Amino acid sequence: MDQLHILWAIVKKDIAIWLRSPAVMAVTLLPAIALMLLLVLQAAAVQGSPVAIVNLDKSGRAAMQLENVTTHYGGFYSATVMNSTEANHAFQQLSVSAILTIPKAFSYDLSIGKTPNLTWQVRNFNEDTANDLRRALPDLLSQFEKSYSTSSKLPVITIHEQDLHAKDATFIGFNLVAVIVMLVLQAGVVNAGLASVREWESGSIKELLMSPSTALTLITGKVIAGVVASDAVAMIAMGLAMIAGIIAVPSITLALWALLLTTLAGVFGAGIGVFLGTVFRNMERVSVLSVMLSFYLFFLAGGITDIAYFPGWLQTIASFVPNSYAMDGLRSALLYGSAVGMGTDALALLLAAVVGLVIGVPALRRGLSH
Amino acid sequence: MLLAAYRVMKNELLLNLVRPLSSVLTILVPINFLILFVLFAIGGAKVPVGLVAGQTGAYGSQLTSAIEHSITYRAQTINSPVSGTALIQAHHTVATIQIPHSFTSQLSTNNHASVHLTINNLNSDFANDIRRGMPLVLYQFDAANFPGKIPVTYREVDTYPKTVTFLSFLSVSIQTVALLIGGLLFGGRGTAREWEKGTIKELMLAPISPWSVVMGKLAAGMVSGMVSAMLVFIVLLFFGVRPVAWGELTGVFLVTLFVFVSLGVAIGSLVKSQFIVIPLSFALGLPLFFLSGAFGPIAWSTPVAADIASVFPVLYANVIFQHAIEGYWTMSLPPAIIWGILLIWAAAALVISSIAYRRAVISH
Numbered sequence: 001m002d003q004l005h006i007l008w009a010i011v012k013k014d015i016a017i018w019l020r021s022p023a024v025m026a027v028t029l030l031p032a033i034a035l036m037l038l039l040v041l042q043a044a045a046v047q048g049s050p051v052a053i054v055n056l057d058k059s060g061r062a063a064m065q066l067e068n069v070t071t072h073y074g075g076f077y078s079a080t081v082m083n084s085t086e087a088n089h090a091f092q093q094l095s096v097s098a099i100l101t102i103p104k105a106f107s108y109d110l111s112i113g114k115t116p117n118l119t120w121q122v123r124n125f126n127e128d129t130a131n132d133l134r135r136a137l138p139d140l141l142s143q144f145e146k147s148y149s150t151s152s153k154l155p156v157i158t159i160h161e162q163d164l165h166a167k168d169a170t171f172i173g174f175n176l177v178a179v180i181v182m183l184v185l186q187a188g189v190v191n192a193g194l195a196s197v198r199e200w201e202s203g204s205i206k207e208l209l210m211s212p213s214t215a216l217t218l219i220t221g222k223v224i225a226g227v228v229a230s231d232a233v234a235m236i237a238m239g240l241a242m243i244a245g246i247i248a249v250p251s252i253t254l255a256l257w258a259l260l261l262t263t264l265a266g267v268f269g270a271g272i273g274v275f276l277g278t279v280f281r282n283m284e285r286v287s288v289l290s291v292m293l294s295f296y297l298f299f300l301a302g303g304i305t306d307i308a309y310f311p312g313w314l315q316t317i318a319s320f321v322p323n324s325y326a327m328d329g330l331r332s333a334l335l336y337g338s339a340v341g342m343g344t345d346a347l348a349l350l351l352a353a354v355v356g357l358v359i360g361v362p363a364l365r366r367g368l369s370h
Numbered sequence: 371m372l373l374a375a376y377r378v379m380k381n382e383l384l385l386n387l388v389r390p391l392s393s394v395l396t397i398l399v400p401i402n403f404l405i406l407f408v409l410f411a412i413g414g415a416k417v418p419v420g421l422v423a424g425q426t427g428a429y430g431s432q433l434t435s436a437i438e439h440s441i442t443y444r445a446q447t448i449n450s451p452v453s454g455t456a457l458i459q460a461h462h463t464v465a466t467i468q469i470p471h472s473f474t475s476q477l478s479t480n481n482h483a484s485v486h487l488t489i490n491n492l493n494s495d496f497a498n499d500i501r502r503g504m505p506l507v508l509y510q511f512d513a514a515n516f517p518g519k520i521p522v523t524y525r526e527v528d529t530y531p532k533t534v535t536f537l538s539f540l541s542v543s544i545q546t547v548a549l550l551i552g553g554l555l556f557g558g559r560g561t562a563r564e565w566e567k568g569t570i571k572e573l574m575l576a577p578i579s580p581w582s583v584v585m586g587k588l589a590a591g592m593v594s595g596m597v598s599a600m601l602v603f604i605v606l607l608f609f610g611v612r613p614v615a616w617g618e619l620t621g622v623f624l625v626t627l628f629v630f631v632s633l634g635v636a637i638g639s640l641v642k643s644q645f646i647v648i649p650l651s652f653a654l655g656l657p658l659f660f661l662s663g664a665f666g667p668i669a670w671s672t673p674v675a676a677d678i679a680s681v682f683p684v685l686y687a688n689v690i691f692q693h694a695i696e697g698y699w700t701m702s703l704p705p706a707i708i709w710g711i712l713l714i715w716a717a718a719a720l721v722i723s724s725i726a727y728r729r730a731v732i733s734h
Contacts, residue, residue, distance in 0.1 A: 023646045030653035038657045049670040066522075075502060077670065093702040094669040110521065118524040125530075125700060126539035129666045131441045134526065135502040138509035141522055152521035154512060155477050157433075158484040159504050163491045164458065174493035284559075284644045288395050291652050292402055299409045306492055308418050308461045314409070315462065328461075331492075341459070 006213045010221025011228065014195040018229055028190045028233065032183040039175045039304070048076040048132055049097035052087035060107025062148055069144045070100060075136040091121065098122045098133045110150055169335040173246045175304045177334060180237045181326045182298045184230045184262050188269020189276065189290040192226030196277030196364060197286050219364050223270040223357070230266025231259070238334070247334045254333040257342050261333075264349035265326040271356025278360075278367040297323045322352035371585075374578035378586020379593070382560050386594060396555050397598045400548030403655070404602050407544050408609075411537040416444035417500055420454035420466040423447065427474025429515065433485070436511045437467060442503030454488060464490045465500050534696055541606050542691045543664035545599070546684055549626045551655040552598040557591035557634020558647035561727070565642035574731055584635060584724050591631035592624075599627060611695055619694035625716050626687040632719035636726035658684040663692075667700040683715040 018024050053070050057063035071079045079100075082090060090096045101119040103109075109116040120137050124130035145152075199205040208218060238258070241247045250258065272293070276286050300314075301307065301323030307315050318324050329345030332338045386393040421443075423434045438445045446463065448454055454466030468486040470476075476483040487504060491497035512520050564570040573583055603623075613619045638647055661675050662668065662685040668676040679685045686708050689701045701708060 023643060026646055026649050026653075030649040034653040034657045038660045049666065075498065077672075094667045094700070095702075097666075097670050115518075115520060115523055118522065119527060120524050121527045122529065124528045124533040125666055125698070126534045126536055127441075128536040128539070129670070130528070130533050132499075134441060135499070135506050137524055137526075138505040139502040141509070141524070142505040145521055150521040152519060153481075154516055154519040154521060155481045155483070157477070157508050157511075158482070159508075160484050160486045161501065162486065162488045163497070164489065165491050168491045168494035168497045171493055171495045174495075284648065285395065287645050287648050288399065291649060292399065295406055295652075296402070299406045303409075306461060306464060306496070308458075308464045308490075309415065310409075324461075 002212060003214060003217045006211070007217050007221045007224070010213070010218060011225045014191065014222065014225035015228055017195070017198070018191050018225070024190060024194055028187050028229070029183070032179050032186060032237075035179050035182070036176065039172055039179070048074075048136065049129055050078040050080070050095065051076050051098045051100060051133070052080055052082045052090050052096040054082060054084050054087045054099055054101045056084075056104040057102055057106040057108075062107035062110045063102045065148045066102055066106070066144050069140055069147060073136065073140045073143070075132070075139060091123065094123070097129060100137070110148075113152075165336045165338075169331070170246065173241075173335055174331065176237075176241055176246055177330045178298065178301070178303055178323075178327050180234055180241075180262075181265060181301070181323050181330065182294050183237055184234045184265045184326070185269040185297060185323065186290065186294040187233045188226040188230040188266040189273035189293065190287070191229040191273065192222050192270035192360070193273030193275075193277035193286045193290055194283060195222050195225060196274050196367075197281055197283050200281045200367075201283060215365050219274065219361050222274055222364070223267065223360070226270025226273055227263060227266040230269055231262055234262040234266075235259075248337065250333055250337065254337065254339060257339060257346070258330055258333045260346055261326050261329045261342075261349055264346065264353045265322060267353035268322050268349065268356035271353065271358075271360035274360035275356075275363045278363040281367075297321055300324075301327055322349055325349050325352075371579060371582050374576075374582035375585035375589060378573075378578075378583055379589040382587060382590035383593060385560075385563070386590075393594070396559065397552075397594070397601065399555060400552045400598050400602050401605065403547055403551060404541075404544050404605055407540060407547075408537065411540050415536065417442055417465065417496075417503065418463045419443045419445050419500070420448040420457045420463045421445040422449070422451055422454060422466065422468040424449075424471060426469045426471055429477050429483075430469050430471075430473040432515055433469055433473065433507070433511050436507045436514070440503060440507050440510070442499065442506065443467075451486070451488070458488070458490045464492065464496060467504075530698065537609065538611060539666075539692075539696070540664060541609055541611055542695050543659055543662070543688050545602060545606060545623075546626060546662070546687045546691055547655050547659040548599050548602040549595065549623070549687070550630050550658065550684060551651050552595040553591065553627050553630025553632075554634040554637065554651040554654065555647065556594040556598070557587065557631035557636075557723075558638035558641075558651065559634075559644045560587050560590055560594075561635045561638030562642055562644045562647055563638075565730075566644060570731070580728050580731060581724065584727050587635050587638075587727075588628070588631055588720075588723070591634060592627060595627045595631055599623065613695045614697040615694045618690065622687055622690040622694060622712070625712055626683070629683050629687075629712070629716050629719045632716070632723040635723040636719070639723070639726040639730040642730065658682055661685075663688045663700055669702070683712055683719075686712040686715070 053067055055063055055067045067081060073079060087099045091099055099121040103116055106116045122130055122133050199208060242249050276289055280286050300318055301321045302318065307318040307324060310318060325345040325348040329342050332340060332342060421437055423430060437443055451466055451468055457463040466488040473483050489497055489500050564573060637650060641647060661679040662682065668679050668685060689699060689708055692700050699705065
């Protein structure tokens with residue numbers, strides 16, 4: 001019973017110090033806040049870059065239809081109709097990334113069965129932006145051809161699309177889950193790690209050793225404090241995301257799954273934090289290492305992409321990173337409303353939590369015995 | 371004054387040597403960023419898809435070839451749609467394209483055929499890339515097989531003879547972020563350490579001007595930051611980065627590092643804690659890296675992001691680095707103005723670091 005009281009006191013003390021220490025809060029929250037801010041700022045630009053349309057066939061019906069399809073096309077940040085001089089100026093000023101020129105006889109050529117030829121001027125700074133533009137034109141042409149009957153005898157190839165999820169998650173929602181996982185891990189590592197370092201740096205480790213607390217109580221207290229901090233920041237982040245409408249409110253079952261996954265990720269983080277804190281016993285080193293570790297695990301788990309895009313060798317590494325399973329499970333629960341594969345994710349995270357404790361606990365035990 | 375600054379610098383560098391673990395960790399931070407962003411760039415390449423295409427006839431083979439050689443997909447041939455679903459669930463692919471066995475016969479006899487596309491629509495950005503990749507593949511297929519029947523054709527005019535790879539483009543910004551984080555960490559940690567260890571009192575009592583201390587801190591930060599940033603640059607050379615203007619590269623390298631070491635000294639004087647300097651450097655470095663033209667010109671970004679980016683020196687450093695390495699300007703401002711803004715930032719950062727240090731010393 002005494003040990004329970006001591007355990008409670010240790011947890012309360014570590015959480016109180018965390019809450020009262022702006023520096024520790026900064027180490028916990030700043031990297032994730034920075035990433036989130038970035039996602040919000042960049043979200044609109046992800047859909048594409050701005051382009052200009054130069055329609056030299058102003059009176060033609062087909063040309064007007066193509067102009068209309070282009071201005072409403074979802075693959076550009078914006079598509080603005082300009083005259084040739086304005087478009088070239090905008091292109092030189094880098095205000096637009098491409099110019100679509102509709103030739104003068106476009107509509108007439110189409111009406112007599114002749115093939116008109118468009119010009120697609122592309123600012124090919126790099127493959128990523130250039131390939132987006134290269135994909136966009138055939139796509140919008142296929143939309144134009146569907147909306148405007150031509151006398152073409154081209155064989156028709158229909159794409160039957162089947163989506164695995166009822167609707168596409170948003171760019172912000174998808175990446176927010178990755179940031180929440182990073183935050184959970186960072187909170188666990190920082191809180192448990194710095195709570196351990198602090199005992200050595202402030203000399204309070206001697207008082208703890210002289211207290212009736214057993215090593216096991218002390219270690220459990222540090223780990224629980226780390227997990228509580230992880231769960232708290234995760235709940236706050238998810239709650240704010242739900243209020244902002246970024247993620248949907250899950251069912252009770254899915255919310256409980258989400259809580260279980262964040263808790264297991266938090267246990268893993270706390271175990272690693274205790275290990276780093278005990279081995280390095282220095283706030284500065286632990287803070288560098290914890291931030292770097294969080295970023296590594298974030299990117300190795302796919303981060304703002306998906307591990308499917310990685311080459312094979314990197315996918316193998318990603319399969320050993322706990323964030324991968326936490327992200328997969330949380331995305332299923334919070335974005336796709338599904339519990340499929342949740343058991344596997346929880347099992348993998350449980351294993352990671354055990355590994356975290358197996359690494360962290362003996363290190364702290366050895367540290368205490370010295 | 372110069373001798374005093376030299377002594378401060380020497381002392382600072384010696385302190386880095388006697389704490390090798392912390393120093394090595396700090397030097398390696400920018401390299402770590404390089405590795406992380408390489409991971410990011412690898413992830414941003416082609417879309418991994420499973421391709422089900424057995425005996426689909428002549429047109430089927432042509433379509434298979436168009437998919438395999440497309441700019442969008444990294445196709446892996448599989449036996450059945452069931453294997454495709456298994457690959458998607460295992461996160462090895464994000465889509466399955468199935469060309470039916472009857473593809474060629476349907477196209478030849480009915481003038482119509484269909485292709486099945488199963489998408490793991492994780493988010494709208496990924497899913498739209500997969501969707502938009504198919505019309506391009508079909509356009510190329512039609513152009514090869516039915517050249518006279520395409521209703522509307524187009525001619526692509528590229529501005530540059532060669533399209534730089536995503537990784538090469540990104541690596542230029544990685545060099546900037548290495549200078550940013552390295553500069554802030556070395557400038558900030560060295561200064562904050564004086565308060566943490568209490569040695570600031572000795573510096574205040576010493577018969578040297580505050581200016582000498584700031585100069586010494588800046589010089590030490592420049593030396594250490596240079597080591598760190600040079601490591602990143604050497605790795606980039608291995609990645610195939612080949613600068614076209616070495617003089618400009620050296621200039622922007624030094625000026626950018628100076629800006630961030632100076633700002634690091636200012637931050638170190640303000641927060642007086644190495645522990646806070648570290649997350650601050652990361653929190654500043656990451657968003658500025660992404661916002662300041664890492665993926666393309668900021669003019670193609672959102673107006674808010676472009677406005678924020680245009681306030682900070684990272685953008686101008688990036689633009690000059692792109693010109694020195696790739697040979698083109700990614701901003702429409704005249705080069706003299708871009709350079710001017712960066713130099714003004716250097717002067718302003720020096721003044722800010724000096725004021726921050728003096729104020730911190732007075733209030734101590």
